[in-house]
Amino acid sequence: MTTRRAIFALLALLLSVGLVSSAALAGGTNCRHVNGTIWAANRGADSIRGFDAATGNVVATIPMRTGSQPGDLAYAKGKLYVAEEFGSPPAIAIVDAETGVVLERIFTGPRPHHVHRNRGGKLIAFGVFGTNKVGIIDTRTDTLVGEWPASTNPAARSHAGVFSPDGRTVYVANDVVNELSAVDPLTGELLWTMTVPNAHELVVTHDGKTAYVSCRGGNALRVVDLERRQIVQTIPLGPLPDTLRLTANDRMMTVGLRGTPAQVAIVDTSTFAAHVVTIGGPGTIAGHQWTSENGHFTFAAFEGPGAGVAVIDHRQGDAVVQTLDYPGRPHGVEFARP
Numbered sequence: 001m002t003t004r005r006a007i008f009a010l011l012a013l014l015l016s017v018g019l020v021s022s023a024a025l026a027g028g029t030n031c032r033h034v035n036g037t038i039w040a041a042n043r044g045a046d047s048i049r050g051f052d053a054a055t056g057n058v059v060a061t062i063p064m065r066t067g068s069q070p071g072d073l074a075y076a077k078g079k080l081y082v083a084e085e086f087g088s089p090p091a092i093a094i095v096d097a098e099t100g101v102v103l104e105r106i107f108t109g110p111r112p113h114h115v116h117r118n119r120g121g122k123l124i125a126f127g128v129f130g131t132n133k134v135g136i137i138d139t140r141t142d143t144l145v146g147e148w149p150a151s152t153n154p155a156a157r158s159h160a161g162v163f164s165p166d167g168r169t170v171y172v173a174n175d176v177v178n179e180l181s182a183v184d185p186l187t188g189e190l191l192w193t194m195t196v197p198n199a200h201e202l203v204v205t206h207d208g209k210t211a212y213v214s215c216r217g218g219n220a221l222r223v224v225d226l227e228r229r230q231i232v233q234t235i236p237l238g239p240l241p242d243t244l245r246l247t248a249n250d251r252m253m254t255v256g257l258r259g260t261p262a263q264v265a266i267v268d269t270s271t272f273a274a275h276v277v278t279i280g281g282p283g284t285i286a287g288h289q290w291t292s293e294n295g296h297f298t299f300a301a302f303e304g305p306g307a308g309v310a311v312i313d314h315r316q317g318d319a320v321v322q323t324l325d326y327p328g329r330p331h332g333v334e335f336a337r338p
Contacts, residue, residue, distance in 0.1 A: 032053065032297060032311075033296075034292060036053050038051045038052075038290065038335055039075065039333070039336060040333050042328045042331065044069075044330075045326075045329070046070065047061055047070070048064065048082055050062075069329075070085070072113065072126075073332050075117070077122075079094050079097060080095040081117075081139075083112040083126060091107045091112070093105050104142060112128060112129070112135065113159055114126065114160035114332075117163075123185055125185065128147055129157055129158065130157065131158065132157070133149055134150045135148075145186060149188070149190060150183050155176055156175070159199075159201065160172070162211075165204065168185075169182050169191065170185045171183075173200055173202050173213060178195055179194070194229045196215070196231060198217040200213070200216040203245065205250045208226065211226055212244055214244055215241065216258065219236060220238070221237045237257075237265055239259030241256070243255070247291060251270060252266065252291075253269055254267070255274075261278055262278070262279045262303075284304030287329075290335045297311060297313060301326075301330040307326060307327050307330055308323045308324045308325045309326060
C-alpha cells in the first residue's frame, strides 16, 4: 500500500511539473534560463527600458533627454552607456543600471552611434558617426580617452567600433568610404585600413582572427581574415543587413535586417547557410539584437505597429515565443548580468 501511494505521489508530481512547464511555454514567460536584464533604447520615446530576461517583466523605464533619440547602449561595470545621438548637444549618457540615475554625460561630436564594450568591460567604443572618428571611454573613471581618426579620409562616417578579444585593437567600419580600419584604442594610432565595400557593422570571432562585416548597401555579409587583411568570402544576405551577434562557439550568428517587415537572419557560420525569421508585422523595421552565448535565445528590437523586443527561441525552431511591449522606435539592445 505504501509503495502504491508513493508511485501515485510521484506521478502527481511529474504531472504538475509538466503542466507548469506547458503553461509557461504557452504564455512565453518563465521558461527562459537567462539571468539578467535586457535593456532597449527607444528613439521614439526618448527613454531606455529594462526587461527581466527570464520573464519579460518590465524592470525599469528611464527617461533620457527630450529629443535625444537614444539609439544604442552598452553595459559595463554596473552602468549603461547610452548614445543620445540627437541630443543638444549629443552625448554618451552614463546611467546607473540599478538605480536608473544618470550619473553624468560625456558630450561628443555629432551623432554618437553604435556602442560596444571590450571583453572586460573596461573600455567603451562608439562611432562618432558624423565624422571619421571613433570615441573611446574608460569605464573605470568614466572619462573620454579620446576621439581618434579611424580613417585618413575626412569623408568617412565611422559607424561602429568593435574591440579585438584582447582589447588592444578597435576595428572600425567606416561608411561612405567602403573601409575597415584598425585603431589602437589607448593611443589613437591608426594601425591599418583595408577596402571592404559597403562596410557598415561588424563582429569579431572569439579567437580574434576573423571579422564578419555587414554590408548594408550591398545586401551582403563579408568575411575578413584579420591576420591577412583580406576578404575571403562574400555571402549575399538581405535586405539591408546591420547588427551582428555571435554565440560563444562562433557557430551561429544573428544579423538584424533593416528591411520591412522586421526580420532577423540566422546564419550557420560553418556553411553560411542562412534563413530569415520575421519578428514583426507589415510596416515594422528591425533594430539591434542580443543573442545568448549558448545560442538559445535572441532578443531583437523592432519599430512600427506592435513595437517592442521579440524573443526568438532557437531551440523551438526559431519561433518568436514572446514580444516585450515597448511603443515607439526601440532600437539598441543590450544584456546586463546581475
